[in-house]
Amino acid sequence: MVVALPGFGVSVFESRHGPGFFGQLRDEFSKFFLVLAGRAVWESESGRVLLGADSFVHVPAGLEHRQVDVEGNAVTLYAIHYQPGLLLGGVAARLKSLGLAHWPASEGGVTRFLRGCFQEMLYEQHLQREGWETLLTARLLEISARFVRLLERHGEAPELGSPRDWGAAERVAQYVQLQKTRFFRQDTLDDAARSVGLSRRQFTALFREVAGQSWLEQRTLLRLQHALQLLARTENSVIAIAFEAGFEDLSNFNRAFKQAYGSSPKAYRDTVRAPAPDSRA
16 A cells, blocks of 8 residues: 655555455655554564564565465554654664564553554544644654664564463563553553453452552552652752652642651752761861
8 A cells, every 4th residue: 555655754544455465565664553453474684573463563664574464364554654754863773773673562551552642643634733743743753762662671572472362460560561661640550450451359469469569559659769860850849740750739749758758858859959068177
């Protein structure tokens, strides 16, 4: 399927393969794919991957690659085509160096984030309200940066299988790791349990087994640790730090901080910012 890129350099669309689809491609633009259904084998000089529902793939501009749908499992996917010059910093170079890069996204936070980005991009592209081009570009940049970080943290994804086929403990373990960079979100315990396909009771028990603490204890600790760094290293106001760390209001932040560290956030900042005593005789 050939889709012309608009002048600002980003396009998102659905692609449905016919039975027995085969493609040998080499494009001047880069591509992200989110598979909705079906199974396929994709190959390039950088490797071979088996894709299934919720797989997420990046193909850099200029990389020759081959796509073959598994018989009886024609693929339906969403694609983002974009000009690689839109990416900032080292993200473009890193994505190019990865070649055919694949992550078998789970039903948890990774898939929810990716689907949400695609859905927002499609919605904005359809309505084309003022600023829609900027919003599409912004979502592309966010997807690119987070995809690079995901692969850097976990290494190359496995070729076969999908996290939706993992056991419950593995899904919870993945969630525990993801929380380390998403602790500021306002998800509830029920949201967390649903994201890994478990009941609240099952999730609570497995989370404690995997993390050694409760879901609320881990989230609060991660928020407080982030707040400590902000208090020590920035001039941000206490209320701004509470917001950045994920606390719903200042009173909850003050209460949690004092319970954990025995002082108010302001008192802690004053202590760590106090000048060292003069040690001269």
